Amino acid sequence: MTCRRGPGGGSPGCATRSSAEPGRPSPVSLIPFVHLDVDLGVAADGERIGLSPADHHHLTTVLRLGSGASVEVADGRGASAAAVLVDGSIELAGPIRSRPRPRPQLVLAQALPKGRKLDEVLRQACELGVDEVRVLDSARSVVRLDAGKLDRIHRRWEAVVRSACEQARRPHRPQVLGPLPLERLGRDDEVLLVAHPGAPGLPTVAEAWTEAERLVLAVGPEGGFTDEEVADAVAAGALAVGLGPSVLRTEHAGAAGLAVLAAGSGRWGS
Secondary structure (H helix, E strand, O other): OEEEOOHHHOOOEEEOOOOOOOOOOOOOOOOOEEEOOOOHHHOOOOOEEEOOHHHHHHHHHHOOOOOOOEEEEEOEEOEEEEEEEEOOEEEEOOOOEEOOOOOOEEEEEEEOOOOOHHHHHHHHHHHOOOOEEEEEEOOOOOOOOOHHHHHHHHHHHHHHHHHHHHHHOOOEOOEEEEEEEHHHOOOOOEEEEEEOOOOOEHHHHHHHHOOOOEEEEEEOOOOOOOHHHHHHHHHOOOEEEEOOOOOOOHHHHHHHHHHHHHHHOOOOOO
């Protein structure tokens, strides 16, 4: 398999070179897959859509595409279409395809880790189909974000998410919210699952999410959540869950949990 890397570790396309065999899924397309700042839900086949300066730069300079190049475009809201790059704009070359979000929705609530580990958390979560990411402040979080730099930090997170969704060829782009305190996570239509060593394994509490509209997996920073944080969350209705017999790094724990939830809830097909 070959993947073309893009800025921030993402890429517009990743494809197998072998031909599809009967009964097996077709190879992933080599055509670049890009997210644009447009609303495809109101567009029509054959329509020309002007590109923002950022989108034009990405297509022509970063991806080095010329006029006439085929691309697959998505709007981050679930709509996508085949298109052609024409004189600084995009001409839609096929019907708009709209993909509803799978159910239940998956939310990763990730406590702030050190350095730029959150970039990797976001990439992995996007590849696994997360619908929303909530960044948490917690007792053991070493990093404290400067309120005056939040806009710039959010723009960086959004860029990482966009690149990761292009790499994963996802038409939906998750929001990144926060930072928020752990106690603000619970909602009436959510099941909150708090990762904590020694708690019952995540697959053993599968019955708790069978009717849930939204599953929220909360992962602590380096060192995890404190016992007090977990006890308070459980007292408020959350479930403490384990993510396997080994100790996972905070930047890997969310991906492990999301994979279990996606498979166990039927989002990967049945």
